[in-house]
Amino acid sequence: MEYNGKTIQLKCLEAGLYNLQFNNDHSKVNVFDEVTLGELAEALTVIKSLKGIKGLLISSLKDVFIVGADIFEFMMHFNKGHDELKNWLREKNRVFNDLEDLNIPTVTAINGQSFGGGFEITLASSYRIAGKFAQVGLLETSLGIIPGWGGTVRLSRLCGLKTAINWITSGKKFSAIEAQRAGAIDFITNQETLMIEAVDLLKRLVNGELDWKKRQKVKTLFLEVSPSDLIWANDYKKTIQNIHYPAFALAIDTLLDGKDLNRAKAQDIEGENFSLLAHSQTAKGLTRVFLSDQQVKKMSNKMLVERHHLDKVLIIGAGTMGTGIACNAQAKNIQVYLMDENEKVLHEKKKFIDEYCLKNAPNDLRCMVKKSLPQPREVTFVVENIIENEDKKTTVFSQIEEQLSEETIIASNTSALSITQMSLKLKRPENFCGMHFFNPVIKMPLVEVIKGKYTSEKTLHHAVTFANGLGKKIIVVNDCPGFLxxxxxxxxxxxxxxxxxxxxxxxxxxxxxxxxxxxxxxxxxxxxxxxxxxxxxxxxxxxxxxxxxxxxxxxxxxxxxxxxxxGYKNLKGFYTYKTNEQGKKERSIDGEIKxxxxxxxxxxxxxxxxxxxxxxxxxxxxxxxxxxxxxIISTPAEVDIGVIYGLGFPAFHGGLLGYADNLxxxxxxxxxxxxxxxxxxxxxxxxxxxxxxxxxxxx
Incomplete structure (x- = not known):
């Protein structure tokens, strides 16, 4: 072992080939914190001193590559003065530049997730090979900032201006296939053979089969931009310019202002703009939301149970909400049984659900329609979505209790009715809870899981696990009128x-x-x-x-x-609505409302x-x-995640209570x-x- 740190190890694979491994011994995942960045600099010093080294493989011993920077340390750096923060960025860029400037070919093997700074370091290597389920991306604009470790410079020179603008301003995660199409990843393989094929790729570079020197040189030079791309970039900037989210426009400015400069000068522009954004209220607010999101996710993750009991669901009510939940569930590989008293509607919605899933998330599942309750062995989790009427709902619940297994859990999708009050009419109130979905279910990421007075922990955990299987953000709320x-x-x-x-x-x-x-x-x-x-x-x-x-x-x-x-449903509320020639709804104000x-x-x-x-x-x-x-709720974080993802509260304020703290x-x-x-x-x-x-x- 040539280098053995707390987060990084360097070892010889075979004659002339070395492996730099990220393996943070005090975390479940690899992150870029000060310890890791310091050890990376030390390991690179060792690498430069090695005699006979011909190639370097960069990899991770965790299930993910590097998920990004340590957000808590990052927030402390945000408090530095403008020039101090720029100098800190310049220092970290020198480390990444040292990797890029090694006089040997480098290959990064990307397993799992590689985001932010974790993706920026992969861009510094000669070639990138990824497992087929890997995800990459520069997510910084979702925190109100831009990449700060050379991401704007390297991505634009590797993939072109348009791709760099789209990737950076979207703040999205991209699949390995999407990244390969864009030119950000060179090869994709199975996870099981990733390391073997990464070593083979490194040997090809060492043997001169691929011109890695030309690839590396491109990233340090000017960026060639066609006149049409330049016009597009400036036009696109106008469409995304937002006073509350300055990172979008400033990311484009960074790319355009740095296109005719060498690497060092382009990185200085990136650092200048990063520092400006880091001191903005938007960055502070969005970082606060990120931390709240992580906190709420940890809370719900602690409640997860084995999902094999929840691979089937009975959805009662084929209205808008029931159909939305069914689409969401089937797209996530959960077998859906859909039940409604209107047989015509039932079959129409089955067709809609199957077509939606075939188009958006193809799998082998098909929606099963039911005119009556299924056999007890078929399903043990029920989501009810009928009209907001307590008597009608409790009648359905009684039928479920009579005909399905005693283990069956019933979740009522209600926006205001009391879970505790309805449970009083049930034989097994401990098996009953609320699940407040938001419309449209497919797009709205939030679910409130409602705990009634008699709801058991087991029921609560199963409801949270089901919502997690749908990919939702979950807040657990104690029953009260209106919930949270x-x-x-x-x-x-x-x-x-x-x-x-x-x-x-x-x-x-x-x-x-x-x-x-x-x-x-x-x-x-x-x-x-x-x-x-x-x-x-x-x-x-x-x-x-x-x-x-x-x-x-x-x-x-x-x-x-x-x-x-x-309102919108009948084209007349506070505003009146009509369809224009482009097929879009336009709103206006009529004299009647006044x-x-x-x-x-x-x-x-x-x-x-x-x-x-x-x-x-x-x-x-x-x-x-x-x-x-x-x-009713236990933490400010749950309040803020609720209003942001349930109501559309502006996230840049840091959430409702983040906004209150700012005041x-x-x-x-x-x-x-x-x-x-x-x-x-x-x-x-x-x-x-x-x-x-x-x-x-x-x-």
């Missing part, structure tokens, strides 16, 4: 309703909240959800929280419902855009604080005191007062 996400949503909608009664125009509120970062404002969101659905759920929630949600006047929602302005809303105006106020944001966001913070106080609790309480006359939604919680007294934050 809808409680927060109705606090938001309630504030919107009050602003409307004070003559603030809905289109102005939408515009202000979109400027805040929401993908659409509250009026547009309500149209998308459906005014009837909102009113039905609101009737449940406002009864549970009368001190905050009850009102003694007619609301805009009720007026819209009474005139059948249901006349209708005059009926609910109680007074007129002058209000600034900043005050609109306060009025909309403070009640959500109050409700989130109450959910934590009441132990500071003293400032929040000051604003709440200003709005005290508006009702209980502007009364600070006990938790907020305690946080102010102890100078604490949510995180």
């Amino acid at each position: 996400v809808n409680r927060l949503l109705f606090a938001y909608f309630h504030s919107f309703m009050h602003l409307l009664t004070e003559s603030v125009e809905f289109e102005r509120i939408d515009k202000v909240m979109q400027a805040f970062g929401w993908p659409q404002g509250p009026a547009g969101l309500m149209d998308a959800v459906g005014v009837d659905i909102v009113c039905r759920a609101l009737s449940t929630v406002k009864t549970a929280y009368p001190e905050r949600l009850k009102h003694d006047f007619i609301t805009a929602y009720e007026l819209l419902l009474s005139t059948q302005r249901l 006349t209708l809303l005059k009926q609910q105006i109680r007074n007129q106020i002058e209000i600034t855009d900043e005050e609109i944001v306060h009025r909309m966001m403070l009640p959500m913070i109050i409700e989130a604080s109450l959910c934590l106080e009441e132990k 500071g609790v003293s400032k929040i309480i000051g604003w709440l005191n200003k709005y005290q006359n508006l009702g209980k939604y502007f009364t600070p919680t006990k938790q907020l007062f305690k946080m102010q007294e102890s100078q604490q934050s949510f995180y």
